[in-house]
Amino acid sequence: MTENEITLALIQSLKDGRTQDFQHILDELQPYDIAVQYRHLPEKHRERFLLHLTVRQLTELMQELHRNDQVRLLERMSVDQSTKVLDLMDNDDLVSLLSDLEPTMIEELLSRMNREESSYIQKTMNYPPETAGRIMNNRYVWIPRHYTIREAIDKIRDFAEIAEYLNYLYVVDEDKKLLGVVSYKDLILGELDEQIDDVMYTRVVKVDALTDQEEVAAIISRYDFITLPVVDTENRLLGIITVDDVIDVVLQEANEDIEKLSASGKSIDFQTPPFVAAYRRLPWLILLLFIGLISGGIISRFEDTLQTVVALAFFMPMIAGMTGNTGTQSLAVVVRGLVGQKPDKKGTFKLILRELWVGIIIGVTCAVLILLIAYVWQGSLVLGLVVGSSLLLTLIIGTLAGTVIPLILYRLKIDPAVASGPLITTINDILSLLIYFGLASLFISRLM
Amino acid sequence: MTENEITLALIQSLKDGRTQDFQHILDELQPYDIAVQYRHLPEKHRERFLLHLTVRQLTELMQELHRNDQVRLLERMSVDQSTKVLDLMDNDDLVSLLSDLEPTMIEELLSRMNREESSYIQKTMNYPPETAGRIMNNRYVWIPRHYTIREAIDKIRDFAEIAEYLNYLYVVDEDKKLLGVVSYKDLILGELDEQIDDVMYTRVVKVDALTDQEEVAAIISRYDFITLPVVDTENRLLGIITVDDVIDVVLQEANEDIEKLSASGKSIDFQTPPFVAAYRRLPWLILLLFIGLISGGIISRFEDTLQTVVALAFFMPMIAGMTGNTGTQSLAVVVRGLVGQKPDKKGTFKLILRELWVGIIIGVTCAVLILLIAYVWQGSLVLGLVVGSSLLLTLIIGTLAGTVIPLILYRLKIDPAVASGPLITTINDILSLLIYFGLASLFISRLM
Structure with a gap:
């Protein structure tokens, strides 16, 4: 049907x-x-x-x-x-x-x-x-260590309706301290008179109740577990976390990363009413509006340069845009990379060095390209050189900013994804304008 | 230890x-x-x-x-x-x-x-x-319908080492067509002599082998299953998909979305060598470089306007940036929303209407703000009005572009996330410059 x-x-x-x-x-x-x-x-x-x-x-x-x-x-x-x-x-x-x-x-x-x-x-x-x-939840089955497999199976039978998954039984002492775990495979493969003590697995993977849910998800997916026990500081069993909740956590954390990376505001879905959605998005936009005005302030400082060589304005959006784009790329690589692994100092240094190289390779390629285009379009080699070398510098700096800023936030124990794409883009806008007009002012006599 | x-x-x-x-x-x-x-x-x-x-x-x-x-x-x-x-x-x-x-x-x-x-x-x-x-994999246990629970348990015992999870047994006929499913809870709660036929569940949730893995993940997380059977077009059981693989799928799809949203190139992690990473990122950047030059072309068309009122250049980065930012926000909302649900025509229309409202609310707020700032900063009400009304228009259009473009791609069965943030940003750059300089040219006599 x-x-x-x-x-x-x-x-x-x-x-x-x-x-x-x-x-x-x-x-x-x-x-x-x-x-x-x-x-x-x-x-x-x-x-x-x-x-x-x-x-x-x-x-x-x-x-x-x-x-x-x-x-x-x-x-x-x-x-x-x-x-x-x-x-x-x-x-x-x-x-x-x-x-x-x-x-x-x-x-x-x-x-x-x-x-x-x-x-x-x-x-x-x-x-x-x-x-x-x-x-966590309390729908698990626990048994004392002196039980036989037969007694354990009887207990499972009593709790089958209530327990969420029966893949593991947890073995605890009289204080509810976690001693070991038995899988139902062990029960099926063992003899009915065998004691739980002899078949249980004692090196139990468990988490403290205060562990971050993202860490919990990483552990469950790493070990392919169906459930994971939660204990307090005294190793007393408090509950279990089940794999179905972990899928929800993974989805939620990925959504949070994307929300932050795009500065799109918390929890906006297709059902959110327009006023609520606008209200959640506006704080970011107003912040970015003011940061964007800093770019305007920089340009106004170079008003004379711009007035003398208006052609400089033609390449402004491209340079600012490219610097923002490469920064967003680096940011995304770092934010998602941090989900899977936590680099130590050496790893962080290696990563920054890698991105420096990426910035140089990208910078040289794009700089040569734009030098040729600017020369052909505007007929001025000096203009081509100014635009090209600005792009080279800003791409390297933009790539590094997109790498270093989230890494610093991560070290400061702030979620690196708050260094959103729009924020990195806007910061890179400012940096790129400073470099571009700075270089142009230096060569202004040759540009006229 | x-x-x-x-x-x-x-x-x-x-x-x-x-x-x-x-x-x-x-x-x-x-x-x-x-x-x-x-x-x-x-x-x-x-x-x-x-x-x-x-x-x-x-x-x-x-x-x-x-x-x-x-x-x-x-x-x-x-x-x-x-x-x-x-x-x-x-x-x-x-x-x-x-x-x-x-x-x-x-x-x-x-x-x-x-x-x-x-x-x-x-x-x-x-x-x-x-x-x-x-x-899918073939580490599941199947039984014929005429088995008793006792026989089923014996078969589980034989296959316990091989089967990945024993939460469900699949009941098939002589052609391996899937007839039903029995959970180990049913086995534990049933009588040993009961026939599988009487305890099995026949409305089996299953997927065809060609189903997209994202759909598979949605089904498993929706039903909180541990395993999901895969069948061919004749309903013959081909294998099972297990929940641990689904977690990997969810992570992979989220990473793919972020890669595309940030145009950061495929599969770059902390280990990727610099040349490979640069090579994967460059195609996007070069494309965006050329699109960025279109902005330059537009500005060069308005060279005279700009030459007359250089102050126009001060607000250029802010307007372009803001239009890009609101577009990125809408894009992120749409792309992540589509993971959870597939809107029909009515839903799509409602969503576009919602974003139109969001654009208007955001636009009016920011436009009033910038009108005041421009007036105070540059002392020209006309300039304030030009900048403000440009921002109003571009924010509405930018919000709609960030909504409509991914929705069109989705209808065309193209992954909406390829309308990356940088792409939307660059397109919105061009739109915003056209509107801004267009309006400014109309009022040029009043701006001087």
């Missing part, structure tokens, strides 16, 4: 009151598909649709909706329903939802929830955003 | 010929850690290190190395060793390695491999790059 056919079948079964048929269709749908159906459904059918969902299905639906729809659904449900749904929701999804609500609303919702769950949620929400503690 | 302590212990055990101790240390290391140790090891110890690895450890090491190191290791191994390693390697990793080798080398390596494996590899390599077929 296509999506539309399913929608029609669902509506029909709701209209006819055929509850069993309705459940039959839903049973075959993934949570994501249930959410798609809910969004497809005309408003007038939604009330009845929700009435016929089990608490588990309501929870699954909840977890797949966008933030606005989640809040609306929350308001639609009865107090009893919403409490059950919150109890059942994955902790990490719930924390993410609560983080966006009003404090009084958070308190009210938490007070209704199962005590154990709500205290876990509160603990999680105390960790700073974008850390391991904030995206 | 820290990484360095492990390295020292490994070297010591190799020197003393304590093979058992050596293996003891290795047993506790993850494949990624073995690779880290290998890279740490001084060249003179590597030979002996490799000699002491089992074939399985060699394979794990191989899979974790960078391409250059992989090729070097391949050359170092004996023919017998390398054949065994290739047979054991995950298909997707092997395909990715082979894709970068010479055709004669590929043929030679494949001819030595296990017949079944090499024919699977050849089939995989026939799919276009960046499709599901290219990143």
Whole structure:
């Protein structure tokens, strides 16, 4: 059945009151598909649709909706329903939802929830955003070391409905300190009477709750793990992070890099209303407007030079543009490179040296090209030489600026991506104008 | 033990010929850690290190190395060793390695491999790059529908070493057509004598082998799957795609977007030598150089205007820069938005209308600001009005250009990210100069 056919079948079964048929269709749908159906459904059918969902299905639906729809659904449900749904929701999804609500609303919702769950949620929400503690959940299975494989399998069976993934069991002592990990492969390949102690793996890869989520993503993708345990400073097991959340983290971090590189403002998507989008973009633009006026100030200093040789103005946008472009290129290489690896001092020096060479190669190539063009176009060899040597210098400096500025920010523990493309472009504009008009003024007598 | 302590212990055990101790240390290391140790090891110890690895450890090491190191290791191994390693390697990793080798080398390596494996590899390599077929592997477990849960568990036990993840078993008929899927949760919760037929899930989410890898990543992250089956047009099961590869795809696609947005050239990382990096960046820069000269041509057309009112030159870089910046912002919003959703005609129209509004709001704000600044700085209201209204127009047009150009490319099935920031910036440069000098020429008599 296509999506539309399913929608029609669902509506029909709701209209006819055929509850069993309705459940039959839903049973075959993934949570994501249930959410798609809910969004497809005309408003007038939604009330009845929700009435016929089990608490588990309501929870699954909840977890797949966008933030606005989640809040609306929350308001639609009865107090009893919403409490059950919150109890059942994955902790990490719930924390993410609560983080966006009003404090009084958070308190009210938490007070209704199962005590154990709500205290876990509160603990999680105390960790700073974008850390391991904030995206962990408690849907894992733990066992003591003296268990046999048979006992471990029994425990898995009891928790199969609740645990998010069953790929690993975590072995802890009486203080919940993490001792080891057992994979379900070990369980399948071992003998039922063998003790967990003998099959567990003790060199556990784990992260502290305060680890940055980008680092967490790097570890999970490096080791190809499905889940990663989170511990406190005493090595007590606090929760696990699952690979599906890591994909979200990778996407989010890449989007943040692009937002910053393009200075396009935070979280603007296709649904953002125009005033909000403009409001988020304006601060950057106004900053860049003022920096752009510095270029104007520089040109006004060279007013006489420009008045004498107006042809100098013809090459101004090209030189400024090229310097900005090469800076943006270097910036992008550095920002993305830093995602994968953290260079030490030697590596940083090597990288700057590499970019210096790149700047020289690019500079010489483009300078020779523009020298010829300027000579042919304006018939003045001196003008060609001034334009060419300016371009050579500004390309080298622009390339280095695009490399060194993000690296300095990185050393200062500031996200290097805030040195956005537009910012580098504007700074390089200023540098290039200074060099260009400076050189031109030196040779002004020959240019006339 | 820290990484360095492990390295020292490994070297010591190799020197003393304590093979058992050596293996003891290795047993506790993850494949990624073995690779880290290998890279740490001084060249003179590597030979002996490799000699002491089992074939399985060699394979794990191989899979974790960078391409250059992989090729070097391949050359170092004996023919017998390398054949065994290739047979054991995950298909997707092997395909990715082979894709970068010479055709004669590929043929030679494949001819030595296990017949079944090499024919699977050849089939995989026939799919276009960046499709599901290219990143799938055959390390999954399949069962016929008439199996009982007990038989299924026995089969899992037989294949536990080979299968990459055991989260799902795939149920196929005698033609290998995909009938359903069973999760290990179903196996754990079911009765041993129950038939697979009764517990399997038949509405399987699957992809065709020609599906784009970006689409595959979207499906896996949408459904929070660990693996996703790949079928041919006849619904025959060809392989599975695993979540760890999807993380790599997401990272790769984000990097490609940033490379294109910044026009920074393909695959430049910290290790790329300067000549290669310069060679990859130059084509873009030379193209942008020529486009930049068009700006120069426009200015030369307005030589008289500029000669009369040199102050016009002061605002040139700011206007061109701002138009480029707003274009880059819109571009980034569109390119990243398209990763998550594919707007239909109505959505596209709404988006363009939204950006038009954004352009107007941004334009009015900045225009009023610059009108005041220009008036105060240069003391001419007419100049202020010319600069302000130019900025208003160019910001609206620049915002629209940054939105419409990538959307048109997207409709033409060209990757919208090729409309790079530098390209949009340069095009917006030209548009803004035309408008600015055009308006200035109209009011030239009042500006003098």
